[in-house]
Structure formats: structure tokens, C-alpha cells
Amino acid sequence: MEAYFIAIGIIALIYVILSLGLTLQYGLTGLINFGHVGFFAIGAYTSALLALKGVPLVLSFAAAAALAGLAAWPLGLVSLRLRDDYFAIVTLGFSEVVRIVITSEGWLTNGVQGLPGIPRLYEGLGGSAAQLAVLVTVLAVTLVGTWIIRRIAGSPFGRLIEAIRDNEEAVQALGKDPARFKIQVLVVGAALAGIAGAFYAHYITYIVPDQFIPLVTFYVWMAIIMGGVGRVSGAIVGTAILMLFLEGSRFLRDIVPGVSEVDMASVRIGAVGLLLVLFIMYRPQGLMGDYTKR
């Protein structure tokens, strides 16, 4: 039972790191990133491949963050020149292309068979001690990430990116260049997703392209919309609800007889769809939302 809670805790914190990145990008800056899972996948595969080649995990994690951030750079350049809705489509397309490349380039990624036997973190500790150590590490990274984003939100930089979200022309009129800040935000958010991906790969130890479908992106969207867009507390509360939902649906399948895994996957995706629509319609500010705005 304890092992179960540790496992849930690790996965939940990985989702929190993902939603922190999206909170920075969409919640604070207004960039509609529909391709978050693409950066998550880049991080997971980068770190896994390097670790399988014998690179120390500290370096492979750094490479995961760097490469995911780097992949966001050209998208950032494109985003500056596009309207919000076009940027959403471009990022969605980007994440699909990442998955296609991973699926097709079997020489590197082993294609649909995926990468088995990815080394765990703290393998030397063994068993539950290693699990606990992983949990503590992810928690530490999450707290640092939370702290950084809170600091950013309260800093002049944070006020500036929020101003970009609310009125980009006004920001330009004040002599600030929104473009630079947008790119920075995009890269930092993607690097966070890359780190989340690395944790995921080394925790699950087996990754295949099918784990990186757009649904994952919208799990994160669901979390930040339910929690309350633009709030760090919202990202955390939203992720907690997301985990209850994901785990709850697994329990439900175990209890209700005769429901196959594919049916349950359908029910899950349907529930995500319904929740997205209902929250957008009836509670756009989320549960922890900022009622003082809009």
C-alpha cells in the first residue's frame, strides 16, 4: 500500500512539473501550447537513450531539459509571427510530428517496440528505499520549479509576461519587445516538460511512442483548467484531481466486471472531453481561479 502511494506520488509530481510549464506558458503568458507532450517525449527519449549508452543520469537529465528547450526555440520564433489560434495548431502538429519521428526512426528509438530496460534512478539503493529517494528527488525538483514560477510571476518579468497575455500592443507601445519574452517563456516551459519526461522514462523504465499521444497534453490542460488558469496553486490542485480521476478510472475497471481496457480508455477520453467542455463553459476560472480578473 505504501509502495502504491509512493508510485502515485511520483506520477502526480511528474504531472505537476508538466502543468507548471504550461502554467508559465499559457496561464501567465497566454501562449496556447497544444503540443506539450512533444517536449515531454523529447525529454523522455533523450534521457533514456543517453542513459542506455552509459551516460550518467545527471548529464542525461540535463540533456533532456536542454534538448526539449532547444526544440521549443524554433517554435517560439514561429509563434511570434502568428495569431494565438494558429500557434495552437502549429504546436499540436509539432507534437504529432515528434511522435511520428520517434515511431519511424527505429534505428535510434527502436520504433513501436519502444525502449525497454531504462536504468532507474538510485538503482544502488534497491527496492523501496530507491522509490522513496525518487519521490524525494521529484518533489525537490517540483518545489524548485514552483518556487521559480512563483518568483517569476511576482517579478517585473512576470508582470511583463502577464501584460503580454492581457494586451500585447500596450506592451509594445511601452517599448518592450514581447517577442524575446515569449521565446524565453516557451523554452523554459519546454525544458520543464523535458525534465518531467526524463523522470517519467527512468521511473517507468520502458517507453513506447504510444505513451506520448496528444491526450497527455490535454490531461495537463484539463489539470490547469480545473485548478485555475494562471495560478501555481491551481496547477497543483488540478493535478491532484487529475490523478484521482486517472487512478479512479483504473479502480473502477477492476471493480466493474466485463469492461475491457480499450473500453475504459474510451470512457476516460470521453470524460476528459466532457470535463474540458463543462469547465470552459461553466467555470472557466477553475476551482482556485483568480476571481478578481475578467
Add this chain to the structure above:
Amino acid sequence: MFYAQLLVNGLVQGLVIGLAALSITLVFGIARFPNAATGDFMTFGAYSALSAHKVTGSIAMGGLAAIIATGVISLLAYLAVFRRLAERSVVALLVASIGIAFFIRAVLGVAFGHSQQVFQVPLSRPYVFGSVRITPLDLQLALVALAALALVFAILYLTPIGRQMRAVADNRDLARVSGIRPDRVMIALWLLAGSVAGIAGMMLGIKTIVTPEFGWEMLLPAFTAGILGGIGSPVGAVVAGLILGVVQEVSTPFVGFTYKIALAFIIMLAVLLVRPRGLFGRLEGAR
């Protein structure tokens, strides 16, 4: 000629993309957001046609079912969700369209299962022109698509409601002060957009295999064609769909089958950076 054959295959594929892009560009031009549920509308059309075909044994009845059922679903999505979000930001509409897409896919997955389904159409001998082989099925599909396109363009350019739709697309406020009732225009728009997506879905289903995910995978090529053609331009969407279909087929020997969708993405990026208003778009554009 090997490439002539690919060209023919590409044209049929291009008609499917063109129809899907037409649905996207109509909604984008008039309701002002990229409808991410278009792919799943296509899936819905394919399953509707599949069911009707199984019951009646007639492809024509299947097509009729796809047109009606998908038009109705699309209208329901508008009445229940999009209409109430009309005054909100584009993000709200976008996220809602993703939600609707997921919901439709889930319902289809539960109702029809996840196994691959195919239209049982009789095999027939292809017509041979030199080295190019055209199956009667491809020819029929092309005719259906052209008939559907002719009908849509007739509605858009020859009927009062079509003229009103184009007026709203052109300038919403001007249309309103000219006495055009937005409600009627929107209802016509969503019926039309759904029906067109439904037909595209049925055609794709006949050409390939039907699964609950197969329409979603057409979303990127369809958006690309919409953008390449110029958002809000029905003619552009169809022309760009044909171009994209041919380019995808002809490039297959070089880039491989799996990179078709990646190719669409590259084309989309290139268009957005070089000429964001597309081939036939108006000046107000993607920036």
C-alpha cells in the same frame, strides 16, 4: 509511368483532404476559430455511413446517412457548446472543440469497438489508360466528391443563405447592420460544415480502414490545406487539398509512407512563415 499513377491516387486523396479543409475553412471564416473536432466529425460520418451501408447494402444510402447524421451532430455541437462560447476568447472555443472531439471519439469507441472496420465494396477491374490504372471505385468516389463540392458551392454562391454566410465571413458587423440574422447563418454553417466533413469521412473510410482515431489523423493535413488555400476561401481549400494530396503521394517514394503527415506540417509552417494568407486568402491573416 509510375508518377502518373501516384498523381491519380493523390487526386482522390486530395479530394478527401479538400473536403475536410473546406469544412475547416468555412467554420474558421465565419465562426472565427479552428475547429479541432473536424477530424472526429469525419470519423462520425464514416461510422454513420458504415452502419447505413450494412443495413441497406447501398453506398448511396451510406453517403446520405453520413451527410445527415454528421450535419446534425455538428449542429448539436454548435447549439450546445459553441454558440454559448461565441463571445469568449478563441482559446475557449479551441479547447471546447478538442473536448467535443474527444467526446465523439469516446462514444464511437464504445458504440462500435476499436477493431478496424472496412466497407464491403465489390472488387472490380480497373480501367487501364496506358500505364495508369483507375479503379471504378476511385472514379465513383471522385464523382461523389465533385458532386458534393458542386452542391456546396451552389449553396454558397447561388442561394440567399450562402450569400449571407459569405457576408458574415467578410465582415460580421456590416452583415449584422445589413439585417442578416446571425442565428440562421450559424445554423446553416454548422449543418454544412458537418455534412461536408461527414462525406469526407465516408470517402476516407472507403479508401482505407475505419477506426475511432482515423479522422483525428486527418486533422493536420486538413488544417494545412485550409491554411495553404487561405483561411475563409472555399475554393482555396479545395485547390490546396488537391495540391497537398498529390504532393503527399508523389513524395512517398522519397520520404516514406509514415512521413506524409510530417510533410503536411512542414508545408503548413512554410506557408505560415512565407505567405500566411495562403493562395487565395484575404489580407487579414495569420499574424
